[in-house]
Amino acid sequence: MVAMGDEPKDKGDVILQPAVDGEENSDKEDEPVDAVAPAGEGKKKKKKKPTKKKKKLAQSDPPRVGLSKLFPNGHYPEGELQDYKDDNAWRTTSEETRYLERMAHEDAEETYEHIRHAAEVHRQVRQAARRYIRPGMSMTHIAEYIEDGVRAVVEENGLQAGIAFPTGLSLNNCAAHYTPNAGDKTVLGEKDVMKVDIGVHVQGRIVDSAFTLAFDHTYDPLLDAVRAATDTGIRESGIDARLGEIGAAIQETMESYEVEVDGKVYPVKSIANLSGHSIELYRTHGAKSVPMVRTNDQTKMEEGECFAIETFGSTGRGRVVDNGECSHYSRIFDAPRVPLRLTSAKSLLNTINKNFGSLAFCRRYLDRAGETKYLFALNHLVAQGIVRDYPPLWDARGSMTAQFEHTILLRPTRKEVVSRGDDY
Known part of the structure; x- marks a missing residue:
């Protein structure tokens, strides 16, 4: 719009001025005047019909709207970006590295979008599940609620997009690898601690992320310990980071917490024989393992790799054995x-x-x-x-275990925590 009294910059600009009684607007000179209009009145303006605003499509509850309808341009939200630390801090500010990332991103853009697509599906479904799950629900009902959501939101399509692995709903001293089989009558109790592990993939690019639910606040310190340990693992991860050193940092954070149950204090232990892992195309558990205790593993993380940083804490012995159906x-x-x-x-x-x-x-x-x-x-x-x-993995009877997990992408200039959300 051109301000009143200014000259138009070119012939395409239009000057808008209010009409004055008895005068014609300067840009209306060539238009015929209504001969029967009463003196002193201008030509009546037609009322414009109010334009209907398009209602923005939102996710349903339970989640059933395909993500492509919510993001029709095919671009999905970027995850949380973290700068590399210590010897790799230069990567964030280096002009050369940023240039190389831009060039590499052109080739990797499709891969990044697939990972972010899966991550956004994960966020939307899990956040709905966190609001929905309550004691008294059966494990089968909870699993189907989550899996029906993933299938709908990712728009399941054979091996092109869908669930990456069974929904883990491990309870109490069972740390991992439990999902209900047909006929399972297990019901979530008010005193239970449940690990919820969800996997989503798009074109074989897998996002693996987990959280823990506890309705009894007794175990809040256990959840805090494991969440903090996972965040430590993410912070310490990076290009050239040694896996054994990441494990040491995770263990130090985890084991600085304790839990009081019925007047007895239990130290939180890292579960030594579980670990995070690299993620490869159509392969949830890749070749590299990220320990959650100190080890002598000198293997380094490398640029472009994708990792699931997951930690398990326990009030028990800190080791699991497989057992059961x-x-x-x-x-x-x-x-x-x-x-x-x-x-x-x-x-x-x-x-x-x-x-x-x-x-x-x-x-x-x-x-x-x-x-x-x-x-x-x-x-x-x-x-x-x-x-x-x-088989299901169990710590000592009577103990409690918790899990938190995120998927990270080691980009040339920064690490991207692709599965990060407002919830965890």
Whole structure:
């Protein structure tokens, strides 16, 4: 708009001036005047119809709106950015490194968008789940609430987009690898501590992130310890960071906390035989492990790698053993070619390859795929070294365990905590 009295800068500009009684607006000189208009009145203006504002599409509750409808331009929110520390701090300000990242980003842009797409699905579904989950709900109902949300929001499409691994709902002294099988009647109790571990993938780019729910405030210090330990692991991670040193920092943070239960004080321990891990294409657990205790591992993190920084704290012995009915499985990534004599095992392997590839699955997912009476064939695939089973992992009876986890991306200039949200 040009201010009144200013000259237009070019012929395309329009001067807007109020009409004065008896005068015509200077930009209306060539227009015919209404001959029957009463003296002293200008031409009546037509009333403009109010334009309807488009209502911005929002996520439903429960989450069922596909993310592509909420982000039609295909660009998804960037995660939390953290500068590298110490010897790598120069990466953030280096003009050369920033230039190289811009050049590399052109090639990596699609990969970044896939990861951020999966991360935004994770945020929306888990935040709805955190509001929704309450004591008295069955484990099956909770798992299906989360998984139905992931499938809808990611717009599940075979191996192109979907759930990356079974939803973990491990309770109390069970630290990981529990999800309900068909017929499981377990119900969430008010005194339970539940780890919720959710995986989402887009084009094989996996976001792995977990949190812990406790409705009894007795265990708030345990959750605080594990959340702080995970944040420490994220802060210490970076290009050229040594895995053993990251573990030492995690352990120091974790074990500075204690929990009082019924008048007795329990130190919080890092679970020594669990770890975080690198994430690779269609492979949740990559080749590198990120310990949560001090080790002599001198392996370094490298530019461009993706890691799940997860920590587990316990009021028990700080070590887990596998036990109980198994629910989690995955086809071994580089499984050997073994001749299968059982027709049922061949058929089941075809179902696994078609629906899950190298992504983890559970027995409920096989049920959903239409498989029946498959346990003998599944155990045969495990025995042949084609499929790996992951039984539930337990600390000492009576102890409590907690977990927090985020996925990070080691970009050339900064690390991006892709799964970070307002909730954790």
